[in-house]
Amino acid sequence: MTLPTRHLGALEVSAQGLGCMGMSHGYGGGDDVESTATIHAALDAGVTLLDTADAYANGVNEELVGKAVEGRRDQVVLATKFGIVSTDAAKGLAVRGDRDHVRACCEASLRRLGVDHVDLYYQHRVDPSVPIEDTIGAMAELVAEGKVRHLGMSEAGAATIRRAAAVHPIAALQSEWSLWTRGIEDEVLGTCRELGIGIVPFSPLGRGFLTGRVTRAEYGAGDMRAALPRFTGENFDRNLVIVRALEELARARGVTAGQLALAWVQSRGEDVVPIPGTKRRTYLAENVAAATLELSADDIAAVEAAAPADAVAGERYTAAMQSAIGH
Structure with a gap:
């Protein structure tokens, strides 16, 4: 099977990529065997864009992806990120964007991935203490x-994106974008x-919520959703109403709410390349099928009415x- 292709700046990729984070990080325990099978x-x-980051399980996810693409490197547009030093739902993210850190992170990522280059290298979050010109300048040296x-870049603000692009061409911005996270549109x-x-939406399925398969019972150890406002308390119930409306529309089309x-x-x-994440082949097949699902203007209006x-x-993150975000 061959998916249609789209462009992120000058970079040609499949119209849908695969987010690999959840295979090792963020959503509880993983299964490396099934995750590897999912990547294969x-x-x-026909998915060519694989997305990882050094922050995902402290590099373990990069190692998993690297091993999975051994012998198939020429089929892969490999994307990784640097810049998040630590993550804490209560304290927030610690980030670094200084030149020495950029270079050290890239070298470490190359080692973990087992490759001599990455195709797309993102600044995971902007470090407001370092001029963006310095960070992008260091990244340009790697090019x-x-x-x-x-x-x-990822989750950057418009003014910062402009300053960055003045230093070196930026191929893609990766930010959260879905029916229930639309701030990027402003x-x-x-x-x-x-x-x-180009735009690379992460969590296009609302961290799984928009599939209708998420329940509170799923929040086990290591599942970040247990701390996110949209997934807890009354917010969960109110947001479930949106999903039920999507499910009704989906049934009429013979597809799933997630699709x-x-x-x-x-x-x-055509400049949008979402990277839905999954660690299971069954969900991968469902997601890939959505890449060629055509929606009419009436369909789009109905979807947006069901999920205004x-x-x-609730907010998408803790305060x-x-x-x-947005620096």
Whole structure:
């Protein structure tokens, strides 16, 4: 199977990528055997963009992805990130963007991935204590040395994106974008399109909530959702109403709520390449099928009416974690 392709700046990728974080980090225990099989199935299905980061389980996720793509490196557009030093739901994120850290992180990522270059290297979060020109300048040096092919940013603000792009072309901005997280549409999206920067939405299924399969009982040890406002208390129940409305629409189309939500993200433009995350082959197949699910204008209107942005209850992060976004 071959998926359609899209462009992130000058970088050609499959129209949908695979987010690998949850295989090792953020959503409880993992299964390396099934995760590896899922990565192989993604490649077989025509997915070329694989996304990881050094912060995911302190590099363990990069090691998993690196081993999974051994012998198939030429089929993969490999993306990783640097910049998050530590994560704490109560205290927030500790970030670094100084030149020495950029270079050390890249070298460590290359070792863990077992490759001589990465295709897309993101600054995971902007470090407000370091001029963005310095951080992007250090990343540009890695491009000049052949260790990185293209540069990206994540959860950056519009003004910072402009300053960064003045230093070196930025291929992609990775930020959360889904039916229930639409803040990117206010200013950042227009800025990226003006500058020719592709958009890589992470959590396009609302960290799984929009599939209708998330229950409170799933929150075990290591599942970050237990601390997120949208997944707890009355917010959970209010947001479930949105999902039930999506499920009703999906049944009429003969698809799942998750596929409908993912197809909506895919429909946002030819410069949009969502990276739904999964660690299971069954869910991968469901997600990939959504990459070619066409929605009419009436379909899109119905989806947006069922899941209006102002109906979502709760912030997407704790206040401490939210403070690292939009710099």
